[in-house]
Amino acid sequence: xxxxxxxxxxxxxxxxxxxxxxxxxxxxxxxxxxxxxxxxxxxxxxxxxxxxxxxxxxxxxxxxxxxxxxxxxxxxxxxxxxxxxxxxxxxxxxxxxxxxxxxxxxxxxxxxxxxxxxxxxxxxxxxxxxxxxxxxxxxxxxxxxxxxxxxxxxxxxxxxxxxxxxxxxxxxxxxxxxxxxxxxxxxxxxxxxxxxxxxxxxxxxxxxxxxxxxxxxxxxxxxxxxxxxxxxxxxxxxxxxxxxxxxxxxxxxxxxxxxx
Amino acid sequence: xxxxxxxxxxxxxxxxxxxxxxxxxxxxxxxxxxxxxxxxxxxxxxxxxxxxxxxxxxxxxxxxxxxxxxxxxxxxxxxxxxxxxxxxxxxxxxxxxxxxxxxxxxxxxxxxxxxxxxxxxxxxxxxxxxxxxxxxxxxxxxxxxxxxxxxxxxxxxxxxxxxxxxxxxxxxxxxxxxxxxxxxxxxxxxxxxxxxxxxxxxxxxxxxxxxxxxxxxxxxxxxxxxxxxxxxxxxxxxxxxxxxxxxxxxxxxxxxxxxxxxxxxxxxxxxxxxxxxxxxxxxxxxxxxxxxxxxxxxxxxxxxxxxxxxxxxx
Amino acid sequence: xxxxxxxxxxxxxxxxxxxxxxxxxxxxxxxxxxxxxxxxxxxxxxxxxxxxxxxxxxxxxxxxxxxxxxxxxxxxxxxxxxxxxxxxxxxxxxxxxxxxxxxxxxxxxxxxxxxxxxxxxxxxxxxxxxxxxxxxxxxxxxxxxxxxxxxxxxxxxxxxxxxxxxxxxxxxxxxxxxxxxxxxxxxxxxxxxxxxxxxxxxxxxxxxxxxxxxxxxxxxxxxxxxxxxxxxxxxxxxxxxxxxxxxxxxxxxxxxxxxxxxxx
Numbered sequence: 001x002x003x004x005x006x007x008x009x010x011x012x013x014x015x016x017x018x019x020x021x022x023x024x025x026x027x028x029x030x031x032x033x034x035x036x037x038x039x040x041x042x043x044x045x046x047x048x049x050x051x052x053x054x055x056x057x058x059x060x061x062x063x064x065x066x067x068x069x070x071x072x073x074x075x076x077x078x079x080x081x082x083x084x085x086x087x088x089x090x091x092x093x094x095x096x097x098x099x100x101x102x103x104x105x106x107x108x109x110x111x112x113x114x115x116x117x118x119x120x121x122x123x124x125x126x127x128x129x130x131x132x133x134x135x136x137x138x139x140x141x142x143x144x145x146x147x148x149x150x151x152x153x154x155x156x157x158x159x160x161x162x163x164x165x166x167x168x169x170x171x172x173x174x175x176x177x178x179x180x181x182x183x184x185x186x187x188x189x190x191x192x193x194x195x196x197x198x199x200x201x202x203x204x205x206x207x208x209x210x211x212x213x214x215x216x217x218x219x220x221x222x223x224x225x226x227x228x229x230x231x232x233x234x235x236x237x238x239x240x241x242x243x244x245x246x247x248x249x250x251x252x253x254x255x256x257x258x259x260x
Numbered sequence: 261x262x263x264x265x266x267x268x269x270x271x272x273x274x275x276x277x278x279x280x281x282x283x284x285x286x287x288x289x290x291x292x293x294x295x296x297x298x299x300x301x302x303x304x305x306x307x308x309x310x311x312x313x314x315x316x317x318x319x320x321x322x323x324x325x326x327x328x329x330x331x332x333x334x335x336x337x338x339x340x341x342x343x344x345x346x347x348x349x350x351x352x353x354x355x356x357x358x359x360x361x362x363x364x365x366x367x368x369x370x371x372x373x374x375x376x377x378x379x380x381x382x383x384x385x386x387x388x389x390x391x392x393x394x395x396x397x398x399x400x401x402x403x404x405x406x407x408x409x410x411x412x413x414x415x416x417x418x419x420x421x422x423x424x425x426x427x428x429x430x431x432x433x434x435x436x437x438x439x440x441x442x443x444x445x446x447x448x449x450x451x452x453x454x455x456x457x458x459x460x461x462x463x464x465x466x467x468x469x470x471x472x473x474x475x476x477x478x479x480x481x482x483x484x485x486x487x488x489x490x491x492x493x494x495x496x497x498x499x500x501x502x503x504x505x506x507x508x509x510x511x512x513x514x515x516x517x518x519x520x521x522x523x524x525x526x527x528x529x530x531x532x533x534x535x536x537x538x539x540x541x542x543x544x545x546x547x548x549x550x551x552x553x554x555x556x557x558x559x560x561x562x563x564x565x566x567x568x569x570x571x572x573x574x
Numbered sequence: 575x576x577x578x579x580x581x582x583x584x585x586x587x588x589x590x591x592x593x594x595x596x597x598x599x600x601x602x603x604x605x606x607x608x609x610x611x612x613x614x615x616x617x618x619x620x621x622x623x624x625x626x627x628x629x630x631x632x633x634x635x636x637x638x639x640x641x642x643x644x645x646x647x648x649x650x651x652x653x654x655x656x657x658x659x660x661x662x663x664x665x666x667x668x669x670x671x672x673x674x675x676x677x678x679x680x681x682x683x684x685x686x687x688x689x690x691x692x693x694x695x696x697x698x699x700x701x702x703x704x705x706x707x708x709x710x711x712x713x714x715x716x717x718x719x720x721x722x723x724x725x726x727x728x729x730x731x732x733x734x735x736x737x738x739x740x741x742x743x744x745x746x747x748x749x750x751x752x753x754x755x756x757x758x759x760x761x762x763x764x765x766x767x768x769x770x771x772x773x774x775x776x777x778x779x780x781x782x783x784x785x786x787x788x789x790x791x792x793x794x795x796x797x798x799x800x801x802x803x804x805x806x807x808x809x810x811x812x813x814x815x816x817x818x819x820x821x822x823x824x825x826x827x828x829x830x831x832x833x834x835x836x837x838x
Contacts, residue, residue, distance in 0.1 A: 055740050081742030093732035098755035107751070108741060157737065280682045285694060292698035399830065402767075403822030405774040407781045408797060408815035415804050415811070511689035515778055519801070529690075530782050533697045541697055548690045556685070 004197050005031040005054065005165060010063030012046075012053050023049040025221035026063070033164070036191060036198040038208030038229065040244065041218035047201045050218070051167050055086055068164070082112050085158035089170040091150035095142040101128075101153050102138030108160040127156040131186060148179035155186065159194070166190075169201045184211055205248050209233055217241045267561055274553055279331070281549045286327055289542055339546075340539035342532075349543040352528065357547075359429070359524035362440050363513045367447030368506050374448065375455040376498075382456070383463030394456065401453030406512050410446045410519035418442060427521035443520050447512040451505040458501040459494065466490050496567045503559035507552050580831035586824030594640035603631035605638040605791045614807050624809055627799060632810060635791035636817055642792055643821075646703055647772040650710035655765055657711055658718025659757070665719065666726025667749055673723075680716040688713050689775070696784045706785055710772065721764060725757040766829030770822045777818050793818050 012024040024046045031037050039047045052058050054065055056076055065072045072080065088094050096104060105124045109115055115123045125135055131152040142150060151171060158166055168187065172180040188211055191198050202208055208215050209229055216226040217240065225238040236242045321329075333340070339349035382394040418424040429439045466472055467490070475489050514526030521527070525544055532540035593600075602622070609629035616624050623632035665673040683691070692709040699705035729735060730753070738748045777794030779785035786792040788799065793814040800810035 057736065057740065076742070078742045081740065086737070086740055088733040088736065090733055094734055094737065096734040096738075096752050096756070098752075098758075111741070111743060111747070154737075161741065277682065277685055281685060284682060284686075288691075288694050288698050290698075399826050400823065402770055402826050403774070403819050405777050405794075405815065405818050405822070407778050407794070408811070408818065411797065411801055411804065411811050412815065415808055419805065507687050510687045514689065514693075515782065518782060529693065530784075533693060534783060541694065545690055545694050549686050552687045553685055 003030040004033040004068065005029075005199075006066040007031075007050070007054065008064050008066070010050070010053060010060045010065060012049055012058055012060050022221050024053065024060070027218075027221070027223055028063075029216060029223065029226070031165075031197060031199060033197055034195055035214055036200065036212040037214045037216060038200045038202060038212035039216045039218060040202060040205055040208055042203060042244075044220075045218040046221035047218050048169055049221075051086065051169060051199065051201060055084060055167070056081075078112060082161045083163050084165040084167065085161055085163040086167040086169055087151070087154045087158050087171040089173055091147040091154070091174055094154045095145075095150055095157075097142050100139055100141055101145075104153070105138070105157055105160055108157055112161055114161060123160075127160055130159065130190070131156045146179075147175050148182060151175060151183055152186065155183070155190070159190065159196075162194075163196060165197045165199065167199045167201070170203070171200075172207065173202070173204070180207075187211060205233070205245060217244065266564055267557075270557055270560055274557060278550065278553060281553070282331060282334070282546060283327055285542055285545045285549070286323065286330065289538060289545075290323060292536075292538070334546075339543040342540045343537045344535050344540075349539050352540065353525060353543055353547055356523055356525045356528045359440075359522050360510075360513050360517070360526060363443045363447055363516060363522070363524065364506070364509050366440060366444035367451065367509050367512065368502065370444055370448035371452045371455055371505065371509075372502065374452050375459055379456045379459035379463060382460045383467065386464055391460075394460070398453045398456050401449065401456075404449065406446060406450040407515040407519050409449055410443070410516050413442050413446055414520070429522060439520070439522065443513070443516045443522060446516050446519075447509050450512045451509050455501055455505055459498055462494050462497045463490060466493055469493075492566070496563050499559050499563050499566070503555055506555050510548060510551065579827045580835070583824050583827030583829075583831055586820060587828060590640060590644060590821050590824070593637055594644045597637040597641055601631075601634035601637045603634045605630060605634040606789055607631070614803060614810075616807065616809065623813055624807060626796070626810055627803060632796075632813065635796060636793070636814060639791040639793050639796065639814075642703075642786060642790060643773065643776060643818075646706065646786075647769060647776050649707055650714070650772040650776060651765060651768045653707060653711040654714030655718050655761065655768070658715035658720075659722045659754075659761060661715065662719040662722025663726055663749060663754060663757075666723040667730060667745070667753065676719065680719060683713060683716050686713075692775075692779070693782075693784060696779070701784060701787050703786060706776065706779060710775075714768065717764065717768075718761065721760055722757050725760055726753055729753050729756050763829065763833050766825055766832060769825040770829070773818060773822045773825065 007027060007029040010024055010027050011022065013020045013022040015021055027046070027050060029050075039050070041047050049058060053060050054067075054072075056072065056074065059074055067080065067084065070080075095101070099107075102121075102124050105127055106120050109120050109123055110117070124138055128135055128137060133149060133152050133156070137145070137149070137153075142153075145153065154171070171187075172183050175183065184207060187198065187200075190196065198212070200208060200211055212229055214226065215229045215232045217224045217232070217238065219240055225232065225236065225241045232241065233245060236245060319326075330340075337350055339353065341347065342349055342352065345352075378394050382391040385391060414426055418426045423438065424442050425435055425439045429436050472489050480489065513524060514529065516522070517524040517526035518530055525547065529541065529544040529548075532544060602620075607630060609625070611629065612621075612625050613627055613629040614625060615621065618624070621631050621633065623636065626632055626635065661676055665676050691713050695709040695712060696705045699708060735748060735752055738752050743752075776785060777792070777797070780792045780794030781798045783795075783798070786795060788795055796814045797811050800807065800814075804811055
């Protein structure tokens, strides 16, 4: 059985010939259905670019991306687009300031005809429930919401299309720590309840350890190491991975410290 | 890069713009109804005569050829001949240029003289009493139609006091100078309001800028702070705004010249338009445009002289 | 100072609009009716604001002029706005050769002292409302296009637009429902200052003889006609001028109020 997402030898570069920057360098990655994969790496390692390529926001210079067994080109139909969604990093611009929360969610439902027209309002309510937001929020405009609330709406927006693949690109990086924990719990819960395949991009190793079962380490556009989370963190085979783990700050007296 | 190289580079980059302006003017004028050749020949001239004149004026050539000829002509200083007077357009324009330039420049200088202190005062304490008054005056100033202010100036100042000529430039240099005063003041009034707004906003932004706050913690205050930190940095945006307003000032002079009856380019243009004198209208339009382009060039050069960042990025 | 501005501005504009709509009914005389015998008379019971050089009732003329000045000024602002916004959106969102060409043309147009270009256009097209509107549009679109283009470029980078694209929304939907609404704030602010300009410029053009021709009543041309009589009947120039100024002020106040409010 083939994986849900198959990335084969994908290379993405920007700029022209001599000044070209290779953001993603010959990356091959398979993501199994129902799994939670964490992609870690420093800024500029190519994590976001890789995922944006999967979504069709960038065009690869080489390689292919297969989803549900079919190759994805530049033009994608609505059904394919619907099947993979992303939650972005910056809660500040993730929602259209001119629209209420309810209208943003309803638009998703309507354009893709996820539910018949009569059911849209009810469904919006269900989505807000799913992300543990109060129903009144549907009348609010983004500027009235906190960062955490906005991200929850962003998650609801992504889930509105009932995607098979949900990509969270540094979705919690801009949030306060306690709020972060809430959103992460939400993602874990949603994964369990809806069975959506999760890919989490993060520079935060703890997050990946908490949420994901597989981890992929990227550096300079290449995959340095990948494998089950527990093994990777306990016994990294690549020196870079070891460096990353060691570099993560820990509080004195915490469990991590005693493990090391 | 060196100063002269910068200026030269800027000037050269403007050449295509000037050529484009020339073409645009010619193109637009060619849309006009009415036959220029007929106009020169007169309503009763026979067809043959009209055709001959048309040929003489090059009107039977396609626009590209006329354009090319005109460019060559202009480079030799020949802007064509007026339909009405038969005199060279260039002569007329040159004769009227001083009046327009005087009023425009004096107007801009006056505006600056008023703008800077008022804007600084307003920005010192935003939302303070002075600021409110100045802002209200600013809003008022924007709404005043220039031509009306000119007429009011004539009615309320020139006529009762008799100090200023009510129309025309009078005889003699003394009268001439006096005749320039009110028009310049009116032009200044028309552009001061937006300038104050802009400079005030710049000063307020600067006041909160980190390097100014740093300077204050180091002990700078008052006039010294103003001079060394704020004003110097306020200059580039001020110059840009002034250049833009100077462009408006040029239109202000058109209106003011008509109201005061001054023999400037503005009035010349209006009269030429009303008499359908194509070469004259064309000449004026081009000269005005060139003036504005020159204005922006000067503004760029001053900016480059004051702000080293401009030079480096060029 | 904020609250009052909005109401004063809106009130003034509303008053003018009302006057313009009701003018045919509230004007005491026919604005075109000449009565040379009664020419150049000061205010009286029959003529509250006096008569002009052809004996026409000043008050009626001022009221009826509103029916021309107001809509023409409004159109002179709206048309460039629409054209400029459309061009700005296409340039900002799609870029490419279209963007390059439009930007070049706008550079060229901006180099002209705006009014001079308009005078040339009106000269070429003949006087009257149609050429005035064409002139305003041909010259005025540039600022809107640049404004909107800059906003669109900024908005294109936002995550909500990326989200819309990721969700498979087509370009028209993204532009109309996500990009454009967020450019409106800036456009609206400039629109009100443009209205101020349109009102005064329209009057100025008519004053110069390029605009609306006599005998149609128009505030600017009324001032021009009355200028020779400034010593005897100053009211004929003062009142229309005040009328223009107050309207311009109304728009200016509205603009200020909008700017302050949206900032909140």
